[in-house]
Amino acid sequence: MRPDSQSAALARLAGLLADDTRAAFCLALFDGRAWTAGELARHAGVARSTASEHLDRLVAGGLLAERREGRHRYMELADAGVAELLEDLMAHLAPGQERPRTFRAVATADALARARTCYDHLAGRLGVAVTDAMAGKGLLDQDSGFALTGAGADWLSALGIDVANLRKRKRPVARVCLDWTERRPHLAGGAGAQICSRFHANGWVRRIGDGRALLVTPTGQVALRELLGIEGAAL
Numbered sequence: 001m002r003p004d005s006q007s008a009a010l011a012r013l014a015g016l017l018a019d020d021t022r023a024a025f026c027l028a029l030f031d032g033r034a035w036t037a038g039e040l041a042r043h044a045g046v047a048r049s050t051a052s053e054h055l056d057r058l059v060a061g062g063l064l065a066e067r068r069e070g071r072h073r074y075m076e077l078a079d080a081g082v083a084e085l086l087e088d089l090m091a092h093l094a095p096g097q098e099r100p101r102t103f104r105a106v107a108t109a110d111a112l113a114r115a116r117t118c119y120d121h122l123a124g125r126l127g128v129a130v131t132d133a134m135a136g137k138g139l140l141d142q143d144s145g146f147a148l149t150g151a152g153a154d155w156l157s158a159l160g161i162d163v164a165n166l167r168k169r170k171r172p173v174a175r176v177c178l179d180w181t182e183r184r185p186h187l188a189g190g191a192g193a194q195i196c197s198r199f200h201a202n203g204w205v206r207r208i209g210d211g212r213a214l215l216v217t218p219t220g221q222v223a224l225r226e227l228l229g230i231e232g233a234a235l
Helices: 003-017 020-030 038-043 048-060 080-091 103-114 125-135 150-158 165-166 190-201 218-228
Strands: 062-067 072-077 116-117 121-123 176-179 183-187 205-207 215-216
Touching: 003 080, 020 038, 020 062, 020 072, 020 080, 038 048, 038 062, 038 072, 038 116, 038 205, 048 103, 048 165, 072 080, 072 116, 080 176, 103 116, 116 125, 121 125, 121 183, 121 215, 125 183, 125 215, 125 218, 150 165, 150 190, 165 190, 176 190, 183 190
Parallel strands: none
Antiparallel strands: 062 072, 116 121, 176 183, 205 215
């Protein structure tokens, strides 16, 4: 691709997110689930016809993927790379630009800062605490980015995660993701996704309502203490 073609392509990509409605759709889908077009329209407060126009542009631009089941049109982020792009962009936002003004908004912001999903991995204070504890126990090598150590591979295997299968995939096993609330890195990549999935499957975390915020369950608090030495006060 010629330099001028690259600049045009970059401008088109930036233009896709340079709209409040399309940005709202992408952030809603950041929870890793598929939403119907109607749900996204209600979330953004726009008409179904308006939502369809915006969704068509996002699909054509490669940011969203569409699948149909019967009469329903489901939308989701195209892949983990799109989620990583969004998280990186959010990390560049100055903290505290828009402070919540209602009790509900404050409670939601606090819950998201405490523990949430970042597409398919753990984020917030929980994600950072898990990452720090793994590094402290020698499960993650932080010399240049993140790399899973031999002890880390054994630890994941003990959790029931197929590490050999992770290494066969195109997605990095471990990747640094800058947490936009903590302003510190948390673990992403295949390992981060599988840890999050295992936490859900074991009932160590559960969603709060229908958003991205997570609650660490009593069983999860015990598991975090026994597996990583993380006490509830650290969250």
